[in-house]
Structures are given as structure tokens and as C-alpha cells.
Amino acid sequence: MTESSALRTDRYELTMVDAAIESGTADRRCMFEAFARRLPNGRRYGVVAGTGRLLEQIRQFRFTDAELTWLRDNDVVRQPTLDWLADYSFAGNIWGYQEGEAYFPGSPLLVVEGTFAEGVILETIVLSVLNYDTSVASAAARMVSVSLGRPIAEMGSRRTSEYAAVAAARAAYIAGFAATSNLEAGRSWGVPTMGTAAHSFTLLHDSEEDAFRAQVKAFGTDTTLLVDTYDIAHGIELAVKVAGTGLGSIRIDSGDLPTVVAAARAQLDDLGAVNTKITVTSDLDEYAIAALSGSPVDSFGVGTSVVTGSGSPAAGMVYKLVAHTDDDGAWVPVAKTSTSKVSIGGRKDAVRRIGADGLAALEVVLVGDGPDGEPETAPGQATERELLVPLVTNGTIDERFLGASGTERARAHHASVMRELPAQAFRLGRGEAVIPTIYR
Missing domain, CATH: 3.20.20.70 (Aldolase class I)
Structure with missing residues (x-):
């Protein structure tokens, strides 16, 4: 029997679901986004990793009798929520940067669309996988770049x-x-x-x-x-x-x-x-x-x-609610605006602008509503490479990103992406992101 990943999470994920079920907002359509406000340790680029592992964890995110019994015995949530959890299986959509892709501050690395309950419950598993694996991959890429x-x-x-x-x-x-x-x-x-x-x-x-x-x-x-x-x-x-x-x-x-x-x-x-x-x-x-x-x-x-990520054991990613639907089904951008932890609301897509020399020049985050529940599509310009790809569609995981073959796919993609980065990306000294991020 496959081991459940459902309790590899924080208690407040379940208590939020519990309260949302009570208030009648648990089924509101929502868009969550995983991103990093900055790169760790003054680095010039990061490398996305963990996507294949994360998809496996989402597949295993099921509440069996063992998990439900523990939650009931420890008074974590009430019976209506236990009933909801018993039937839980993520049925929404997930888009993400391909594993092995380079990323920069503000890059929308993972976009999760579903009900509030089914999306918010994944926050901890998303961040625990992506923060660690991305940190390791980013450090490893730096080592590879200087190994000649x-x-x-x-x-x-x-x-x-x-x-x-x-x-x-x-x-x-x-x-x-x-x-x-x-x-x-x-x-x-x-x-x-x-x-x-x-x-x-x-x-x-x-x-x-x-x-x-x-x-x-x-x-x-x-x-x-x-x-x-x-x-x-x-x-x-x-x-x-x-x-x-x-x-x-x-x-x-x-x-x-x-x-x-x-x-x-x-x-x-x-x-x-x-x-x-x-x-x-x-x-x-x-x-x-x-x-x-x-x-x-x-x-x-x-x-x-x-x-240990060569001094940066976590990539600093966060998982935020960036939009939800109103009573008419229209998407409403939402964002935290207090202190320095400011987020940009709205449903997003992203493209990387490639210069005439074949090198990355700009990270462009597209903000706005897209048709039929999908992120806004990028302009069909030859100089802009689309970054978000479908990972889960209506609850069905794209098998190409799983297992050993998915790992090899990610490795090959990473190698091609590294050839796009300007030479300055591979300097070891502290510096800013090698290309800027703009919002359009």
C-alpha cells in the first residue's frame, strides 16, 4: 500500500479548511502561487527542482482511516471536515515552471487552481518539497558551472x-x-x-x-x-x-x-x-x-x-492566495500588502524574453485573467519562451514528469536552460539576478 503524505503538513492547513467549511467559503474557486521574493544569498539565478517529487506527494495526499482516526482522536478538526477529508483528492489544475528551469525573483513557479480547501491544504507539502530541492539544485548548478x-x-x-x-x-x-x-x-x-x-x-x-x-x-x-x-x-x-x-x-x-x-x-x-x-x-x-x-x-x-544548499538550505519560496472568484464567477486579485512582504495579486503566466544572441534578457510575468480558467497565454513572439506548463489537469497528473524518466527530462531541460543564461550568471561573487523581472 502506498504511504499517505497527508499528515506531512502543518495543523493550520486543516484548521483553515475546518473554518472555511463552517463559513461556507471552502468551495470558492481560488488561485494560489508559489514564488520567491528574492534569490538566496545574493545569487544571480535559481534552479527549480522537486516538481516530480511534489507530484508524487500530491498523488499520495489521501486521508486513510489511520490519518482520520488520529485527527479525530486529537481533536484537530470537526466531523464535517473529517468527512470532507475522507474523500479528498486534488481535482484542480496546476501549472509550473518545468523542473530544471532557471527562475528569478517574482517568477510564478507554481500556480494552483481549485477550491480554497483543496488548494490551501497543499501549502506545506508544496513548500517543503520545492524549498529544499530547489536550494540543492541551485547550489549544485553553481558547482557544475565552475567544474569545467x-x-x-x-x-x-x-x-x-x-x-x-x-x-x-x-x-x-x-x-x-x-x-x-x-x-x-x-x-x-x-x-x-x-x-x-x-x-x-x-x-x-x-x-x-x-x-x-x-x-x-x-x-x-x-x-x-x-x-x-x-x-x-x-x-x-x-x-x-x-x-x-x-x-x-x-x-x-x-x-x-x-x-x-x-x-x-x-x-x-x-x-x-x-x-x-x-x-x-x-x-x-x-x-x-x-x-x-x-x-x-x-x-x-x-x-x-x-x-545544505551551500549556505542556503531553503530557497525562500512562499505560497500565497493571489486570486479568487466573486459571486459572478469573475476573478478578483488579492494580495498581502503589509510591511516588506508585499505580494502582487492576480492570476499569472510568465515568459522569458530571449535576445537576438540567444541569451535570456528579461523575465516577464503576465498578470491578468485568462480564458476558460487558464492563465493568460503569452504572446506568440519568437523571442519569448513560455515558462508555465500544465502539470495537473482536472486532477490528472501528467505522467511525463514522474519517476526516472521525469528526472531525466528535467536534467535535459536544465542543460538547455543553462545555455540561455548570460555569462555573468556564473560569477560566484554576490550579485543581483542576472536578468530583471517585470510585470506586464
């Missing part, structure tokens, strides 16, 4: 929760990482997996040489030998002695990496292992990877930094 085409593996499972580890591996892969150490991400989402041995394997054996021989016997000479348990230079000498000059790779997990890597490359070449690759995995982030741009590193492994 060299593959990066995600290795952060032990630096986050067991559930977040799977989500992080998927998000990093969408943003261009080559593989993950997490097996569940491989099983659930089709992310390539990698990994050989840790220092404990070396310490288990009576000598480093014995450990290398055991590993080569098990996996062949194309394996990766971890050479920094004791002395790196001696470890490299033993690795080539055991595996021969056809050794696949060595891994270095400590030391002053630019200096250590240069010495390792020279030593490998002197020993005749000219094709043996060097992988480094020592607390890397985008800045450390950039600092190694001139070093003979062949691949990277990143853990803590990527699964």
Missing part, C-alpha cells in the same frame, strides 16, 4: 536526514551532477550510483597494501583506490604497485588540494600510470571547485555543501 565539464558526484547522505538525502541526490543530478552515493536515489529516480571504499576498509586490514589488494581482487584494476589514509605519496606508490599502471583512479580526501593534486599527478605520471584519474572529495563547495580549475583533477565528490 569535469564530473561531480553527490556524496552527502550522511550530512542530512535519510529522506532529504534521496531528494538531494535527485536534485543535484537534475542540476548536472553525474552520480550519487545514495542507493535509494538510484532505485527510486534512476540516478546513477557510485562508490567503492572508505578509510575504514583500509584500517580493517593489516596493511594498506592488503586493503588495496582486496579491493582490486573484488572490483578489478578499474576501481578507485583511496590513497590518503596514511601518507599520500606512499599510498599512490602502493596503489600502482598493486593495480598496475592501468589503475582506474585514486581518491584524495584531505590536504591542501591544489598542492597535493599536482604532486599526485606528477607521481602517477612518473610511475607510468598516465591514464589513472584523480578524484578529490574533501569538504568541497563551489569556491573550492573553482580554486581547483587549474589543477589536474578529473572528478569531484561533494557532500555537506550540496545537501
Whole structure:
């Protein structure tokens, strides 16, 4: 039986539904929007991730007898609401930026249309998935952009929760990482997996040489030998002695990496292992990877930094009611206007203006009513790319965005989007969004 996601939410989602049922407003047609007022940490672009996971969570958002019993026993909501929840299944429409897409301040990343009750109840699950996955993907994209085409593996499972580890591996892969150490991400989402041995394997054996021989016997000479348990230079000498000059790779997990890597490359070449690759995995982030741009590193492994969003563990997204219908069925824009948390009301669509050079120049958010319950369509200009795509139509999820195939689709889309961004987008220093957002 599929596990329910219905209680992965905040209590006030259900109490709002309870009060709206009491007041007779629960069935009013509403439009909710997920967006970010700003990019985290002075970054120049963000990367949308989590859409495929979110759609799976929405599919599993059902209140079985177990959930209903718990809600009843804990007096969370009253009986009419329990009856409504028992039949809940999202039946509205959802549009969103494709997974892997770049986004900017104000981009309407997800637009949810339905009754107030069926839309508001999704707020927490929407934000918990998109905020984390997008944060990871945005950090991962920065790392990929400075890796100069060299593959990066995600290795952060032990630096986050067991559930977040799977989500992080998927998000990093969408943003261009080559593989993950997490097996569940491989099983659930089709992310390539990698990994050989840790220092404990070396310490288990009576000598480093014995450990290398055991590993080569098990996996062949194309394996990766971890050479920094004791002395790196001696470890490299033993690795080539055991595996021969056809050794696949060595891994270095400590030391002053630019200096250590240069010495390792020279030593490998002197020993005749000219094709043996060097992988480094020592607390890397985008800045450390950039600092190694001139070093003979062949691949990277990143853990803590990527699964924590490289200093921005949440993307800062919010989920707001932006419009509802009046008694005549016409859409009425609504928005919060207090303090600095100002929102722009109204139903929205979005296009990205592409210049004659093929590069993104402007994020255009279209505000206004659209025909027949759909967001306003973008002008059919060749220089404007439409950003919102249908994800759920009358409760039916578009299967193309789910599972391993959806993950690959998102990865391919991300790669194409990155080619649209101006070169300034990939500077690591703090800065404003690389293209401005306007409302039309």
C-alpha cells in the first residue's frame, strides 16, 4: 500500500479548511502561487527542482482511516471536515515552471487552481518539497558551472536526514551532477550510483597494501583506490604497485588540494600510470571547485555543501492566495500588502524574453485573467519562451514528469536552460539576478 503524505503538513492547513467549511467559503474557486521574493544569498539565478517529487506527494495526499482516526482522536478538526477529508483528492489544475528551469525573483513557479480547501491544504507539502530541492539544485548548478565539464558526484547522505538525502541526490543530478552515493536515489529516480571504499576498509586490514589488494581482487584494476589514509605519496606508490599502471583512479580526501593534486599527478605520471584519474572529495563547495580549475583533477565528490544548499538550505519560496472568484464567477486579485512582504495579486503566466544572441534578457510575468480558467497565454513572439506548463489537469497528473524518466527530462531541460543564461550568471561573487523581472 502506498504511504499517505497527508499528515506531512502543518495543523493550520486543516484548521483553515475546518473554518472555511463552517463559513461556507471552502468551495470558492481560488488561485494560489508559489514564488520567491528574492534569490538566496545574493545569487544571480535559481534552479527549480522537486516538481516530480511534489507530484508524487500530491498523488499520495489521501486521508486513510489511520490519518482520520488520529485527527479525530486529537481533536484537530470537526466531523464535517473529517468527512470532507475522507474523500479528498486534488481535482484542480496546476501549472509550473518545468523542473530544471532557471527562475528569478517574482517568477510564478507554481500556480494552483481549485477550491480554497483543496488548494490551501497543499501549502506545506508544496513548500517543503520545492524549498529544499530547489536550494540543492541551485547550489549544485553553481558547482557544475565552475567544474569545467569535469564530473561531480553527490556524496552527502550522511550530512542530512535519510529522506532529504534521496531528494538531494535527485536534485543535484537534475542540476548536472553525474552520480550519487545514495542507493535509494538510484532505485527510486534512476540516478546513477557510485562508490567503492572508505578509510575504514583500509584500517580493517593489516596493511594498506592488503586493503588495496582486496579491493582490486573484488572490483578489478578499474576501481578507485583511496590513497590518503596514511601518507599520500606512499599510498599512490602502493596503489600502482598493486593495480598496475592501468589503475582506474585514486581518491584524495584531505590536504591542501591544489598542492597535493599536482604532486599526485606528477607521481602517477612518473610511475607510468598516465591514464589513472584523480578524484578529490574533501569538504568541497563551489569556491573550492573553482580554486581547483587549474589543477589536474578529473572528478569531484561533494557532500555537506550540496545537501545544505551551500549556505542556503531553503530557497525562500512562499505560497500565497493571489486570486479568487466573486459571486459572478469573475476573478478578483488579492494580495498581502503589509510591511516588506508585499505580494502582487492576480492570476499569472510568465515568459522569458530571449535576445537576438540567444541569451535570456528579461523575465516577464503576465498578470491578468485568462480564458476558460487558464492563465493568460503569452504572446506568440519568437523571442519569448513560455515558462508555465500544465502539470495537473482536472486532477490528472501528467505522467511525463514522474519517476526516472521525469528526472531525466528535467536534467535535459536544465542543460538547455543553462545555455540561455548570460555569462555573468556564473560569477560566484554576490550579485543581483542576472536578468530583471517585470510585470506586464
